[in-house]
Amino acid sequence: MSENILIAAGFGGQGVMLLGQILATAAMYDNKHSTWLPSYGPEMRGGTANCTVVISDELIGSPVTDSPGELIIMNIPSLLKFEPALKEDGLLILNTSVVDRAPQRKDVEVVKIDANKIAEEIGNTKISNMVMLGAYLEKTGAVTVESVEKALRKKLTGKKAALIELNLKAIEAGMKLARK
């Protein structure tokens, strides 16, 4: 049985919620079970916004966790909050454009992505979340890239449809970086 339990966290506005939704929707297109659970309420202002995504071949029990297998971290408060919880041998993907300090854990795999810089090179810093998603896809293979594209096309409609290609480029760049 394969199961991925991810917490994606950052400042409100960095797009971690959308990242999680795209991932959970892609899992559905891959005929897997998935849940997307947002933090909502007081945490959203100033501190960390985060969401938990569970992807599984089996029916999902808990959509909450104390010990995620994977973390996507977009700012320092999120690193401080979630790093201790990460499972041993877990995966920590770090946006080093924002997080200028090293993680403490030695028993996990750390992937450093200069996501804002790369996003800017592609044309828009707002897509740093998709660069991070790309790195996550490369490292975990949790869902197929085809399904991610399908999820993006479903989510970004109307005026936003023009941004699909940009998002896909960002995902590709993230995948490339994580491959190194």
Add this chain to the structure above:
Amino acid sequence: MAEKVMVKGNEAMGEAAVRAGCRLYFGYPITPQSELTEYMSRRLPEVEGTFLQSESEVAAVNMIYGAASTGTRVMTSTSSPGFSLMQEGISYIAGAELPSVFINVVRGGPGLGDIQPAQSDYFQGTKGGGHGDYHLIVLAPSSVQEAVDLVQLAFDLADKYRNPVLVLADGMLGQMMEPVEFPEFRDLNTLPDHSSWAMQGCEGREPHKITSFDIDPINLEKMNLGYQKKYREIEANEVRYETEMIEDAEYLLVGYGTMARILGTVVKMARNEGIKVGLFRPITLWPFPYKELESAAEGKKALLTVEMSMGQMVEDVRLAINGKMHVDFYGRTGGVVPTPEEVLRELKKIVERSE
């Protein structure tokens, strides 16, 4: 097979209501259920329905009372403090025996509390809430798909028994997204005929009277005995529950709604460590599956009830077990959601004590 879509619990319950034939919604926004109100404001005009944002929950429930008097499918949704405000009207609606659907996306309490998920409105939902000898039928979904299914069932049960039905969700279920498959749209022509009692215009016939009032105690008692007869019928026919791995289990976890799916993960984790544990999940909180739980618990070493409250459903669990064994309880409240790891630790304490 219909295509699966990724939807937030709140919106999924709204769409389920529309597909069940609900064309009237009266409500007032409150976190963490506001997406439901918002969804209905957008969706109902598309199907020639009516959405009305009332000035308060007190007004909303009385609009429900009026609309339900016509036998039309009608609902409202709210969260804990708003549901408290509706209690007077709900008591009237129960007394007047009107079909209607309420959704409470429960948040932390008491008072204004907070906006995080909780299960501390169990007493309010199952034991009254308003005044008088009445019951709501209470359904507790544990996934977004089940929320969709139970909203549909809620309308059917409301019509069948001419009784208000409550879908008791929580902030987590309202806010989370999961893939769901929606049922087909209900053909409005196939909805139950309420013309024998409803207010639909009395030209050419005797007027119908809808009231929860009778000044003569003998008559009011008669009305009450009528409600009670109906409640016994509901108890006999509508108990719903689910079990997971209880046959060989030595220990039993009991929980409902969101908490129950977290317990599902606890069952897996515990079994991986060699602890034989099963899960009992009431789906109808009223009528509560007393007999079914009693037999599920037979021969078990211990039983642990877990809730996002300080212990409310556990009272019904104890009634079911009737002193035959010790019933342990673990709960977090105020919007704190117990994690599987945390519950597993509690379970292990009980296992250690029992071995």
